[in-house]
Amino acid sequence: MNTIKPQTVRAIAFDLDGTLIDSAPDLGAALNQMLTQLNLPSVGMAEVRGWVGNGMKMLVTRSLVHHAADASESAIQHALALFSAAYAQHLSINTVVYNGVMESLTALYKAGYRLALITNKASCYLPDILRAYHMDEMFEVVLGGDSLLEKKPHPLPLLHVCEAFDVEPHQLLMVGDSKNDIEAGKNAGCPTLGLTYGYNYGEHISLSAPDMTADSLIELLPVLIPATETI
Ligand SMILES: O=C(O)COP(=O)(O)O
Numbered sequence: 001m002n003t004i005k006p007q008t009v010r011a012i013a014f015d016l017d018g019t020l021i022d023s024a025p026d027l028g029a030a031l032n033q034m035l036t037q038l039n040l041p042s043v044g045m046a047e048v049r050g051w052v053g054n055g056m057k058m059l060v061t062r063s064l065v066h067h068a069a070d071a072s073e074s075a076i077q078h079a080l081a082l083f084s085a086a087y088a089q090h091l092s093i094n095t096v097v098y099n100g101v102m103e104s105l106t107a108l109y110k111a112g113y114r115l116a117l118i119t120n121k122a123s124c125y126l127p128d129i130l131r132a133y134h135m136d137e138m139f140e141v142v143l144g145g146d147s148l149l150e151k152k153p154h155p156l157p158l159l160h161v162c163e164a165f166d167v168e169p170h171q172l173l174m175v176g177d178s179k180n181d182i183e184a185g186k187n188a189g190c191p192t193l194g195l196t197y198g199y200n201y202g203e204h205i206s207l208s209a210p211d212m213t214a215d216s217l218i219e220l221l222p223v224l225i226p227a228t229e230t231i
């Protein structure tokens with residue numbers, strides 16, 4: 001199913017984790033370093049992939065709850081400080097860019113679409129990560145989970161991008177791997193593309209009923225750049 005219209009879309013907002021980059025190996029390494037410091041057992045990548053999507057505090061909290069450890073606010077804050085220090089050393093060691101991402105971003109950018117990044121990841125890590133994966137020139141607006149008063153699935157970051165780009169919500173396509181992205185898009189009145197390969201709490205993204213689903217970002221090119229056959 002695809003109800004995305006190339007004649008209406010003028011700008012595209014991308015999610016980061018699970019959409020552009022597979023950051024779970026670095027997030028997992030930092031989480032396991034934190035768990036070791038707390039004398040708790042390590043967790044596997046499958047767990048980590050199921051916990052990413054609502055920011056670092058939620059990732060840390062889910063790991064503490066998983067171990068039935070102290071998950072009081074002060075325990076979470078202590079764990080979060082350990083995790084943040086560890087992740088700062090693990091931003092771009094084993095993270096990889098998904099297939100098709102660079103080609104697609106480049107083609108969409110060259111075709112004149114205005115591009116934004118809207119992630120729930122803390123904003124302090126974004127410049128280094130975007131630079132490490134050569135994406136720092138692509139996005140005119142970059143928002144982290146702490147950039148505004150609300151984060152996805154709240155519509156505020158998407159509406160902020162609409163205002164920055166001077167476009168209507170129906171002209172901004174939201175692209176993401178999780179229900180937070182699709183719900184944020186629907187809440188803002190934006191069309192949505194759900195990618196099937198990322199992290200979505202073990203659920204298929206089609207359950208969130210995006211306007212289009214795709215197994216690779218490349219599938220968006222013939223939709224938004226109709227002359228695209230192969231790249
Ligand atoms: O940091 C997270 O939990 C998720 O980040 P995302 O919004 O880029 O998927």
Ligand SMILES: [Mg+2]
Nearest residue numbers: 015017018177
């Ligand atoms: Mg994501």
